[in-house]
Amino acid sequence: MKILLVDDSKTMRNIWKKVVLGIEGTEAVEAGDGVEGLEAIKEHGPFDLMLVDWNMPNMTGLEMITKVRETDKDTPIIMVTTEAEKPRIIEAIKAGVNNYVIKPFTPDALMEKIDETMKKVNAG
Amino acid sequence: MPLTASKIIRIDVDRERLKAIIAFNGDTPGPTMTADEILKEVTDEGIMVDDQGKKNIETFAAEFTPENLPKPVVVATGKEPVHDRSGRIEKLYLDKEPPKPSEPEAKESTGSENPKDPQAEEDEVENHYDRSSIIKVHDNEQILKIHPIIHGDNGVDVYGKEINRKLGVEAKPKLGLNVELQGDGVFATCGGQLFDDNDKFWVNPKLEIQGNVDFSVGNIDFDGEVIIGKNVVDLFKVVSKSEVSVHGMIEAAEVQAGKDLFVTGGVAGKEKGVVIAGRDIQSKYLTNAKVRAKRDIIAVKEVVNCDLACNGQLKIETGSLIGGNSMVMGGILVKQLGSELGVKTNVSVGIDADLKALYEDVLPKVREKKQKAKKVKQVVEPLLANQKHLNQEQKEKATELLYQAYELEDSVNEMLEDLETAYKKTQQEAVTEISVLGTVYNGVVIQFPKVNTMINSPIEGPLTIKPVKVKGSLRVIAVDKTTGSEHDLGAGAGGDDLFFKVEALLRSNEED
Numbered sequence: 001m002k003i004l005l006v007d008d009s010k011t012m013r014n015i016w017k018k019v020v021l022g023i024e025g026t027e028a029v030e031a032g033d034g035v036e037g038l039e040a041i042k043e044h045g046p047f048d049l050m051l052v053d054w055n056m057p058n059m060t061g062l063e064m065i066t067k068v069r070e071t072d073k074d075t076p077i078i079m080v081t082t083e084a085e086k087p088r089i090i091e092a093i094k095a096g097v098n099n100y101v102i103k104p105f106t107p108d109a110l111m112e113k114i115d116e117t118m119k120k121v122n123a124g
Numbered sequence: 125m126p127l128t129a130s131k132i133i134r135i136d137v138d139r140e141r142l143k144a145i146i147a148f149n150g151d152t153p154g155p156t157m158t159a160d161e162i163l164k165e166v167t168d169e170g171i172m173v174d175d176q177g178k179k180n181i182e183t184f185a186a187e188f189t190p191e192n193l194p195k196p197v198v199v200a201t202g203k204e205p206v207h208d209r210s211g212r213i214e215k216l217y218l219d220k221e222p223p224k225p226s227e228p229e230a231k232e233s234t235g236s237e238n239p240k241d242p243q244a245e246e247d248e249v250e251n252h253y254d255r256s257s258i259i260k261v262h263d264n265e266q267i268l269k270i271h272p273i274i275h276g277d278n279g280v281d282v283y284g285k286e287i288n289r290k291l292g293v294e295a296k297p298k299l300g301l302n303v304e305l306q307g308d309g310v311f312a313t314c315g316g317q318l319f320d321d322n323d324k325f326w327v328n329p330k331l332e333i334q335g336n337v338d339f340s341v342g343n344i345d346f347d348g349e350v351i352i353g354k355n356v357v358d359l360f361k362v363v364s365k366s367e368v369s370v371h372g373m374i375e376a377a378e379v380q381a382g383k384d385l386f387v388t389g390g391v392a393g394k395e396k397g398v399v400i401a402g403r404d405i406q407s408k409y410l411t412n413a414k415v416r417a418k419r420d421i422i423a424v425k426e427v428v429n430c431d432l433a434c435n436g437q438l439k440i441e442t443g444s445l446i447g448g449n450s451m452v453m454g455g456i457l458v459k460q461l462g463s464e465l466g467v468k469t470n471v472s473v474g475i476d477a478d479l480k481a482l483y484e485d486v487l488p489k490v491r492e493k494k495q496k497a498k499k500v501k502q503v504v505e506p507l508l509a510n511q512k513h514l515n516q517e518q519k520e521k522a523t524e525l526l527y528q529a530y531e532l533e534d535s536v537n538e539m540l541e542d543l544e545t546a547y548k549k550t551q552q553e554a555v556t557e558i559s560v561l562g563t564v565y566n567g568v569v570i571q572f573p574k575v576n577t578m579i580n581s582p583i584e585g586p587l588t589i590k591p592v593k594v595k596g597s598l599r600v601i602a603v604d605k606t607t608g609s610e611h612d613l614g615a616g617a618g619g620d621d622l623f624f625k626v627e628a629l630l631r632s633n634e635e636d
Contacts, residue, residue, distance in 0.1 A: 009520060015527045055516060082519035084511070104508060104522030107530045 001026045002044070006037040006061065007053035007080070016051055016080070019107045020114070034059025038067060047075055049114065054081035054092070062095050069096035076121045078113055080105070132157055135169055135199070141281035142204060144171045146184060147196035159185035171200045172284040205279030208292030214269040217259050217318060253343050253360055259318040260346060261327060267303065267318060268310035268325065270295050300326025315347040336372070337362055350381075355389065358396075374399060374413075390425070391415070404436070409443070416477070420454070433477035441561065445469060451477045455555035462565030462579065472571040472622075474556030474591075479546045480622050486539045487629060497532035500525050540633050547626050560585040564602070570613070573623040574598055577614040589613065 005016045005028055017028045029044045031037040033056040041047065050068070052061040065077055079097040083089070089100055099117040101110055134149040146166060157165075159182045166173055166181070173181070180197035187194035261267055273292035281287055299305060302313045303325050312318065316329040330349045333341055337356040343363075344350060350364040355372035356379055362368060365382035373389035376396035385401040393413025399405060405417045409425040410432070420436035421427075427440055429447040437454040438445070444460035451472040462469045504525040507514060514522065556572045564587070568579040572591040575598040586605040591598050599615040617624075 011524055012520060015523065018527075018531075082514075082516040103519040104504070104511070104514075104526055106526050 001048045002046075003028050004031065004037065004040055004044075004047045004050040004052075005029070006031045006034065006040075006050065006056070006064065008032050008056040009053075012053065012080075015107070016110070019110050020051075022111070023114075033057055034061060034064030034067075037061075037064045041068065041072075046072075049118065050075060050077045051080050052077060052097075054079060054083050054088075062092060065092070065095045065097055074121075076117050078117055080110070133162060133165065135166060135171065136196070137171075137282055140202075140204075141283065141285075141287070142202035142279070143198060144177075144200040144282040145196050146181070146199050148188070148193050154190065156188045156190060157185065166199050170283045172282060173199050174201065176201070200282040202281040202287070203279045205287045205289035206276030207290040208276045209274040210292040211273045211295035212271045213295045213297050213323060214271060215267070215320070216269060217261060217267050252339065257341065258331065258344070258346075259320070260331075261312040261315060261318045262347070263312060263315045265312050265315075266309045267312055267327075268297055270297070270305075270308045270310065272308070298324035300324055302327035302329065317346075331364075337377070358394070368401075385417075393430075395429075405434075421452075435476065435478065437555070445471070451475055451480065453477070453550065453554050456558045458558070458560055459562040460565070461558065461560050461563070462568040464565060464582075466565060466567035469565075469568045470571070471558065471568065473558055474550075474554035474573050475571065475622055476546070476550040476554065479543075479550045479626065482543055482546050483622065483626055483629070486543050490536050490539055490629065490633075493532045493536045497529045497536070500529040500532065504529065536633065540630055543626060544630055547623075547630070556591055558589040560587050560589065562586075564589070570600060571621070572598075572600065574617060574621055575600055576616045576621070578616070579613065583611065587611075 001023060003020050003026060005013050005020070007013050007016070013030050017030070020026050020028055029040050029047070031040045035058045037050075037052065038059075052065060054061040061079060061081065065079070068075070068077070073096070076098045077096065078099040078101060079092050080101040080103065082103045083092075084102045092100060098121065099113050101113045132149055132155055133146050136145045136147065137143070144166070146162065162181050162185055163173060163178065177199035181199055184194045184197045273294055275292070276289045278289050279287035297310060299310065300319075302316065303310055304313055310325065312327045314327060314329045316327040317331045319326050319328065330351060331344065331346045332351045332353070333344075334353045335341075336354045337344060337352055337360045343361045345363045347365045349366045350362060350368045352362070352368070352370045352372070356362055356370055356374045356377040358376040361378045363380045367383045367385070368379055368381035369386045369388075370379065371388045374387055374391045374393070374397060376394040378398040379385060380400040382402045384403045385399060385405045387399070387405075387407035390408040391397055391399055391410045391413045393411060395412045397413035399410075399413055400416045402418050404420045404422065405415060406422045408423070409427070410421075410423050410430050411426070411428040413430050415421060415430050415432040415434075417434040417436065419434065420439060421432065421434045422439045423443060424440075425443040427438070427443070427445045427448070427450070430450070431448060432438070432450040433452070435453045438450060438452045438456045438458070440458045442459055444463065445456070445458045446463045447467045447469050449470045449472075450456070453474065453476045456471060456473055461471070504522055507518060507522040507525075511519070554573065558570065562585050564579050564583045564585065566579050566581050570577050570579070570589060575591045577600040583602055588603045588605060590601060590603070592601040597615065598617070600613040602611040602613055603609070604611070
C-alpha cells in the first residue's frame with residue numbers, strides 16, 4: 001500500500017510514518033504542505049491512501065483535498081487535525097475526506113481509522 | 125695509449141672506452157699537423173669523432189705550432205649504458221606487522237622544547253602482551269606486490285660499438301600452499317598464518333605454536349584453528365573463531381574458542397583465568413576459572429571453585445565437582461558432588477545462563493522505560509481530559525506525548541517477548557537432572573527451576589537427583605539407582621529463583 005503523508009510538522013509525519021509502516025508492504029511518501037502534497041501526487045501517485053493535516057502554510061489541507069477531488073474522487077483521504085468543531089468536520093467531509101482523526105490521538109486510534117477507512121473503500 | 129701513424133700525437137682512450145683524448149706525443153714542440161690530418165689519423169684508429177670532437181681537433185690544431193704544445197682535447201665521447209633495475213618483491217604484510225619483541229620500536233626524541241603530555245604518553249604505552257611475531261592474513265588478502273624489471277639502455281663506446289647494459293633479474297617469489305599469483309600480486313587463498321622463508325611464502329590455515337603463549341608469541345587473535353604446544357601463561361589472551369587446542373595448561377589467562385576448546389593439561393585459572401567456547405570445552409581439570417560453553421563441559425579429574433555455565437551437560441564422570449557456582453542447562457553427570465569437607469558447592473541445573481543474562485539485561489531497561497512511559501502519561505492525561513480547551517499547539521504536543529508513551533511501551537513489549545521466548549526455550553530444552561555415580565556431600569546447594577535444596581549429610585550413590593511434583597508441590601528427590609528407593613531432599617523455593625523472577629516480570633507487564 002502506498003500512502004501519502006501531508007503535514008507541516010516533521011515530528012507528526014514521523015509518528016504517522018511509524019504507524020503506517022507497521023502495515024506490511026507499506027510505502028510512505030511525505031510532503032510538508034498542500035503544494036508539496038499535490039506535487040507528490042504528480043510525481044509518486046497514484047496513492048492508495050492519503051493522510052492530510054488541515055492547518056499548513058502555503059496551502060491548507062482542505063484546499064489541497066478540494067484540488068485533489070477535482071480529478072480524483074476515489075483515493076481515500078483521512079484528515080488528521082486539531083480542528084475538532086463540528087462545522088469544520090462537516091466542511092472537510094464536504095470537501096471530500098473519507099475519515100477524520102482528531103489530534104491528540106493514540107497510534108492505535110490512527111490505525112483503527114485507517115483500517116476502518118480501507119474496509120469501507122474496499123467494500124465499495 | 126695508441127700512437128697514430130704519424131706518431132706525432134697519441135690517443136688516450138679510457139678503460140670504459142667512453143672518452144678519447146688526443147695529446148702531443150712528446151715533450152718539446154716539433155712538427156705540426158693540420159686539423160684534417162689529425163682527424164684522419166684519429167678516425168683511422170676507428171674512433172667515431174663527433175661534432176664537438178671535430179671542433180676540439182680544430183682548436184688543438186690551431187694551438188699546434190712548432191713553438192707551442194697544444195693542450196690535450198677530447199675528440200670522442202661515448203654513451204654510458206643505463207643498467208636494468210631488477211624486479212623486487214614488496215612485502216605488504218610488513219606494513220601491518222607489529223614490531224617483534226626483540227626489536228623494540230625506536231621512538232624519536234621530542235626534545236625539551238616540546239615536552240609530551242604525560243597523560244598522552246601514558247596512553248601511548250604499548251601493550252607488550254599484544255606484541256606478536258605472528259603474521260596473520262585474511263582470505264584473499266594481497267600479501268606481496270611484485271615490481272617488474274625497470275629496463276635501462278645499452279651504451280656506445282668511442283669506437284661506435286654497443287656497450288651492453290647489465291640485465292635485470294625478475295623477482296620470482298617461491299609460492300607454497302594457500303597463496304597464488306594474480307597479475308602482479310600474490311594473494312592468500314585462505315586466512316591463516318603467513319610464513320616467509322627466504323622468499324618462499326605459504327599460509328597455514330592453522331596457527332601452530334610449538335611452545336608457550338607468552339611474550340615470545342604475544343596475544344593471539346586468529347580466525348582459524350589454533351594449536352598451542354605448551355601453556356597459555358598468566359595474563360595472555362588467545363582468541364580464535366574456530367577450535368583451540370592447548371596441549372599444556374591454561375593459567376590465569378583468557379582463551380576464547382569460537383568452536384571447541386580442548387585442554388590436555390588443564391585450566392588453573394588462579395581466579396583470573398577465563399575459558400569460553402562456542403561449542404564444547406574438554407579439559408583434564410578446571411580450577412579457579414570462569415568457564416563458559418555453549419554446549420557441554422567435560423572434565424576428567426575435577427572442577428574446583430569455578431564460575432561455570434554451559435548450555436549443554438556438565439560431565440565429570442570420573443571426577444569431582446567441588447565449590448564455586450555452576451549453572452548447567454543440560455544436566456550434570458559427576459562422580460563426586462561436593463567434598464568430604466563440606467565445601468559449599470552451588471549447582472543450578474536446568475537453568476539457562478543466557479536466560480539469566482537476558483533477564484539481568486532486560487530488567488533495568490524495562491523498569492526505566494516503564495517509568496518514563498508513566499511520566500509521559502502523567503503529563504498527557506490532564507491534556508486529554510481537557511481536550512476542548514487545548515490550542516492547536518497543545519493538541520499536537522499531546523499527540524507527540526501519546527506517541528512517546530506508545531513507543532516506550534512497545535519497546536518494553538518487544539524486550540519482554542524476547543525474554544518470554546528465551547524462557548519457553550529453556551523450559552523445553554532444560555534437563556533437570558543430576559546423576560551422581562559416587563557420593564553427594566553436605567554443603568552442596570542444588571537449585572532446580574522453582575525449587576532448591578541443600579544437602580546436609582553425605583548420600584551414597586549411584587543416584588539421580590531431580591525435582592518431582594509431590595502432591596502438587598515441587599520437591600527435590602534423590603533416586604537410588606541400585607534400589608530405586610527415593611529420598612526426599614527437601615524443597616526450598618527462594619525468591620531468588622530465576623524462573624520465579626522471569627515469570628514475575630512477564631506477569632507485571634500483563635497486569636499493567
